[in-house]
Amino acid sequence: MLLDVSDLSVAYKGVSALHSVSLQVQEGELVSVIGANGAGKTTLLKAIVGWEPAASGAISFAGDEVTRMRTHLRARRGIRIVPERARVFTHMTVYENLMMGVYGLQNEVQVGERLDRLYDLFPILKERGSQLASTLSGGEQQQLSIARACISKPKLLLVDEVSMGLMPRLVDQVFELLQTLNREEGLTILLVEQNALASLKISHRAYVLETGDIVLDGDAKELLADPRVREAYLGV
Amino acid sequence: MDYLVNVAIVISIQAIAACGLNVIVGYAGQISLGHAAFFGIGAYASAMLTTKAGLTFWGALPLVLLIAAILGFLLGLPSLRVKEDFLAITTIGINFIVEAVFLYTPFFGKALGIGGIPRIYVFGQRLNNQMLLGLCLFFLALTLLICWRFTRTWAGLSCFAVRENETAASSMGISPVRAKLSAFVIGTVFAGLAGALYAHYVRFISAGDFGFPVSISMMSMVVLGGMGTLWGPLLGAVILGILPEVFRPLIDYRMFLYSLLLLLMIRFQPGGLLGEHSFVRTAFRGLTGKEKGGVAGV
Ligand SMILES: Nc1ncnc2c1ncn2[C@@H]1O[C@H](COP(=O)(O)OP(=O)(O)OP(=O)(O)O)[C@@H](O)[C@H]1O
Ligand SMILES: [Mg+2]
Numbered sequence: 001m002l003l004d005v006s007d008l009s010v011a012y013k014g015v016s017a018l019h020s021v022s023l024q025v026q027e028g029e030l031v032s033v034i035g036a037n038g039a040g041k042t043t044l045l046k047a048i049v050g051w052e053p054a055a056s057g058a059i060s061f062a063g064d065e066v067t068r069m070r071t072h073l074r075a076r077r078g079i080r081i082v083p084e085r086a087r088v089f090t091h092m093t094v095y096e097n098l099m100m101g102v103y104g105l106q107n108e109v110q111v112g113e114r115l116d117r118l119y120d121l122f123p124i125l126k127e128r129g130s131q132l133a134s135t136l137s138g139g140e141q142q143q144l145s146i147a148r149a150c151i152s153k154p155k156l157l158l159v160d161e162v163s164m165g166l167m168p169r170l171v172d173q174v175f176e177l178l179q180t181l182n183r184e185e186g187l188t189i190l191l192v193e194q195n196a197l198a199s200l201k202i203s204h205r206a207y208v209l210e211t212g213d214i215v216l217d218g219d220a221k222e223l224l225a226d227p228r229v230r231e232a233y234l235g236v
Numbered sequence: 237m238d239y240l241v242n243v244a245i246v247i248s249i250q251a252i253a254a255c256g257l258n259v260i261v262g263y264a265g266q267i268s269l270g271h272a273a274f275f276g277i278g279a280y281a282s283a284m285l286t287t288k289a290g291l292t293f294w295g296a297l298p299l300v301l302l303i304a305a306i307l308g309f310l311l312g313l314p315s316l317r318v319k320e321d322f323l324a325i326t327t328i329g330i331n332f333i334v335e336a337v338f339l340y341t342p343f344f345g346k347a348l349g350i351g352g353i354p355r356i357y358v359f360g361q362r363l364n365n366q367m368l369l370g371l372c373l374f375f376l377a378l379t380l381l382i383c384w385r386f387t388r389t390w391a392g393l394s395c396f397a398v399r400e401n402e403t404a405a406s407s408m409g410i411s412p413v414r415a416k417l418s419a420f421v422i423g424t425v426f427a428g429l430a431g432a433l434y435a436h437y438v439r440f441i442s443a444g445d446f447g448f449p450v451s452i453s454m455m456s457m458v459v460l461g462g463m464g465t466l467w468g469p470l471l472g473a474v475i476l477g478i479l480p481e482v483f484r485p486l487i488d489y490r491m492f493l494y495s496l497l498l499l500l501m502i503r504f505q506p507g508g509l510l511g512e513h514s515f516v517r518t519a520f521r522g523l524t525g526k527e528k529g530g531v532a533g534v
Contacts, residue, residue: 087403
């Protein structure tokens with residue numbers, strides 16, 4: 001078990017946003033969490049990276065409990081996130097942004113090799129390497145954010161709503177890319193999405209989150225066929 | 237001539253302190269309105285060690301820098317808990333406390349301050365003002381070199397990342413605590429160095445030399461020149477060092493003018509004269525046709 005979230009509750013100023021959520025991700029899996037606005041998807045990821053403290057419950061990563069560990073220490077163990085709205089460092093160049101992704105790992109990661117691989121996937125990042133990240137379009141920033149999170153070859157990649165702000169063609173490309181990273185590089189991914197159809201299509205398993213509770217979970221193919229999911233999230 | 241040398245010495249000393257402040261404010265994005273406290277701590281430490289403990293300037297200097305570093309580390313600690321406005325107030329508070337300690341403890345000579353601070357010797361040679369200027373310029377060059385190097389180290393990059401987005405930075409394995417503390421320590425060490433040079437230049441110091449207005453003028457230098465740029469603090473120190481000499485009659489309005497300048501800069505050129513979108517940089521770009529970006533850009 002790579003990631004084991006058990007009975008996790010998170011509250012904002014006493015108002016509960018996640019109630020006893022349990023979720024597991026095995027190594028090599030691509031798992032998605034789908035849910036409507038405000039369901040608590042981002043909150044779940046924030047708790048896993050350590051941006052929000054757990055009110056109760058436990059989070060273990062690769063066999064060790066990390067529930068109270070600070071964010072940067074979790075990151076060093078191999079958890080990376082593509083956050084909501086990309087959050088690239090706009091005052092840094094594209095290249096500098098990518099370099100921040102290997103902070104502290106310069107000796108462990110074959111940086112040149114990783115860059116070549118990522119430039120293959122996102123040619124725009126090579127072209128714009130010396131430009132400030134603020135000059136990239138929203139979709140390009142999203143690509144930079146993904147590349148920055150992947151460059152260190154993380155053990156677990158958390159992805160929060162990558163499809164937001166991307167044009168439909170790019171959305172397909174990004175989901176394809178996540179699938180490639182998962183299938184070819186063996187990258188374990190936990191994907192959080194409102195775009196249920198696209199994410200279920202590439203996932204092995206999925207969880208459905210509704211106002212802080214996991215109401216359904218199972219094989220992604222089965223969920224795609226589930227009438228409740230179809231009605232609530234696929235609009236059919 | 238001697239007058240010019242004196243002005244230049246003061247400017248270079250202030251530029252060293254301003255470069256230090258720039259590491260804290262510009263590179264790490266932490267507000268500090270109490271930088272003069274560390275300038276004072278450097279000055280008093282060097283003055284005490286040379287007059288009371290009988291050390292030479294050079295013998296005292298490592299200790300002075302160490303004291304500044306330790307106190308900078310301690311000042312950095314509140315920055316981990318409080319943000320923006322509170323940090324501004326906390327650092328102002330630190331400035332007043334340090335000034336009060338110098339002013340009211342007999343150990344530091346109370347209102348009389350400390351006199352009889354020895355001149356600096358280099359190779360057995362007593363430095364006159366011209367030579368002292370040379371030494372100050374040497375230290376200024378060293379300061380700029382270290383700042384420039386710092387922007388190219390991982391520690392420097394992590395400061396920039398934390399300044400821009402602490403949460404995002406932490407998810408890349410950067411410890412915001414370490415980044416901020418390293419900036420505070422480097423910044424206060426430069427302030428301590430400047431303070432030591434100042435003490436051995438004026439050779440008589442008192443608490444008033446290190447009050448809150450001095451912190452404001454240092455901050456003005458950084459903001460005017462361009463926060464987070466390499467040369468900005470130096471440019472700011474030169475401009476604010478020369479202006480009062482040129483406009484002697486306005487000296488009483490100095491604080492008012494500094495405040496006005498700060499407001500105008502923040503309104504019209506928030507990046508400072510050498511900042512990313514400043515008219516100076518735009519003009520320079522127009523001249524050279526060269527585009528330079530990124531945090532490591534000077
Ligand atoms: N910083 C915060 N302070 C207070 N309440 C918050 C905060 N962040 C989120 N919430 C609340 O917690 C709940 C879950 O929010 P969360 O951002 O996790 O939802 P989400 O599933 O990611 O939604 P979306 O699809 O819109 O991104 C919401 O009711 C939200 O209002
Ligand atoms: Mg969200």
